[in-house]
Amino acid sequence: MEFGPGSAAHLVRLEARSGALSGPTANLAPGFVQANLAILPRALAYDFLLFCQRNPKPCPLIGVSDAGAPIIEALGHDLDIRTDVPRYRVWENGKLVGEPENITDIWCDDLVTFAIGCSFSFEEALLASNVPVRHIEDDTNVPMYRTSIETVPAGVFSGPLVVSMRPMKPQDAIKAVQITSRFPSVHGAPVHIGNPAAIGIADIAKPEYGDAVRIQEGEVPVFWACGVTPQAAIARVAPAFSITHAPGHMLVTDLVNANLSI
Amino acid sequence: MEFGPGSAAHLVRLEARSGALSGPTANLAPGFVQANLAILPRALAYDFLLFCQRNPKPCPLIGVSDAGAPIIEALGHDLDIRTDVPRYRVWENGKLVGEPENITDIWCDDLVTFAIGCSFSFEEALLASNVPVRHIEDDTNVPMYRTSIETVPAGVFSGPLVVSMRPMKPQDAIKAVQITSRFPSVHGAPVHIGNPAAIGIADIAKPEYGDAVRIQEGEVPVFWACGVTPQAAIARVAPAFSITHAPGHMLVTDLVNANLSI
Incomplete structure (x- = not known):
């Protein structure tokens, strides 16, 4: 390089x-x-x-x-x-x-x-460790969702946390936690694993931004904080x-x- | 707790x-x-x-x-x-x-x-992993030094990086890098190991702040970024x-x- x-x-x-x-x-x-x-x-x-x-x-x-x-x-x-x-x-x-x-x-x-x-940065690290990333496999945009988690307001800026989602086998989800924890300057560790409803996502098949992705038998959705969050806060x-x-x-x-x- | x-x-x-x-x-x-x-x-x-x-x-x-x-x-x-x-x-x-x-x-x-x-936070983690911390053993203040490394200025604030120093056996220094890397919100990994002159410290026995500590045979000085840095920038x-x-x-x-x- x-x-x-x-x-x-x-x-x-x-x-x-x-x-x-x-x-x-x-x-x-x-x-x-x-x-x-x-x-x-x-x-x-x-x-x-x-x-x-x-x-x-x-x-x-x-x-x-x-x-x-x-x-x-x-x-x-x-x-x-x-x-x-x-x-x-x-x-x-x-x-x-x-x-x-x-x-x-x-x-x-x-x-x-x-x-x-x-997230491009940590996705590169995931792929380098043979953790498949579905939306890259399928050549679509990562699915992103508004959640029921509120950001901490600051002055005029506030709003919900927006997350991106990557479905993974449990063993890959564990590796993904390890890998992305080491990248705090590009969103860091996931904010949630599993039940979408627990963070206010009503329908995992209907992302607010990006494209829905296939979730296969035995896979769990893994959610990361997403850079659309500040964009949405600015839009407000x-x-x-x-x-x-x-x-x-x-x-x-x-x-x-x-x-x-x- | x-x-x-x-x-x-x-x-x-x-x-x-x-x-x-x-x-x-x-x-x-x-x-x-x-x-x-x-x-x-x-x-x-x-x-x-x-x-x-x-x-x-x-x-x-x-x-x-x-x-x-x-x-x-x-x-x-x-x-x-x-x-x-x-x-x-x-x-x-x-x-x-x-x-x-x-x-x-x-x-x-x-x-x-x-x-x-x-640094109290990462020192607790060092002690918990049996990495001795000299100034705590000796019940003195950690020695701190102005370096030749400049901070990145922002508006009116600028000035040299101030570091704290803890002498350690090489094996402990390695453990200390591992442990403190996991604490980015309390100064994180060391900024330097070894030769004090390489970061502009003329005399390791004469810290600008705090107290000098014993450096024993076979120990290396390990340097962390220090919270006195912003205080010194404000003082300027x-x-x-x-x-x-x-x-x-x-x-x-x-x-x-x-x-x-x-």
Whole structure:
């Protein structure tokens, strides 16, 4: 695995920057950490930072920019927040108003960028330990559900915990607890195993986000805190202006998945 | 171990509140998490929260209050930040101006309280695994050193990483890496093992804080990020007004050390 200038991660960013890449980033630059982005006005940044501090499982921050700075030094060499994600979403008062490939023309010095760890990192570790991940086998989106578990509110931000679900054989579920426990900065250990109703999920076949997956005889559903949680908390607030990545179109960082393991 | 109202942790807080306890909290309420406190004006809170996010090893936040709130719900039932620490330090423009036993009369709605994990938690885990801790054996303060490692700055906060040091036999040092890696919310794995000069420590016999300890034949010094780091960063800024706990006089929380392990 090559690091630094010219690394696979850097090349993905350069392709997004040039416009050559405008699609999803799954399976690109294997081994490198991909991040969810939330870009908020400075006036909301303190509350959001506190929300992430109080809810580290759904909101594992891996980097925060200075206000107005289009870089996050911790995340990479030659990284430009305005151009290096293949596709963004622009929100006004809670409404999606655009899905541009860069945000150079709407960037302003009032914006703070939050990069949040994503499950791609721990899924890579699961696959490396021969723990099958159903939605990857089936090439669909992971199923995600609103739960009856409330996040800890912070200022204007609040809302239910959203979880992702991966069905597994019990032996694999045990391995998955061990493996993902070592990745606290990308959601960490599961929040629940087994009965969906115990966390307020009425119908496991009907996820609120993503796609339903097959649950086979003898498998148990395993639930992890999900990065959609902070997105849903932001959507509730409906800021006058905010920007996120488009789903699946992540920021590919110079951090290495294996180094997140503790 | 008893939890909730009437627990050993709660009783320590009630003793501090009544004035019956004004001394250090080491060895009180074994098993419960003790926290460093930094109480800052709201205007500095965002920069400090960001400093902690960017420097999680020296600044492992375990709770942050709402502005003006004398409670941190995550840390305990019946917990009053203004009275439940046995002794505080009050700072004005970087100068120590008082060491009161409560801060009720100087409390104001502009203050935000940051509770930061402390090494007592992982030392308990080391002792439980029969890893001797020299300064505890010798009943002195842990030796602490400024290093040549810079923290990642955030807003007005910056400064060198301060580390604590525990000399150990190599086999114990290995166990200590394993054990403390499982406690990321109380400084986590060591930042360095061996040669003090490699991290800018000129004389291991002359700590900047705490007391020097014996290093025996065949032992290696093991260095952990230390909670004095954020205190030193605050001291550099010399806020017009701030409050900390007095050294060794910690906030005893309802969190349980064993539950911090991942």
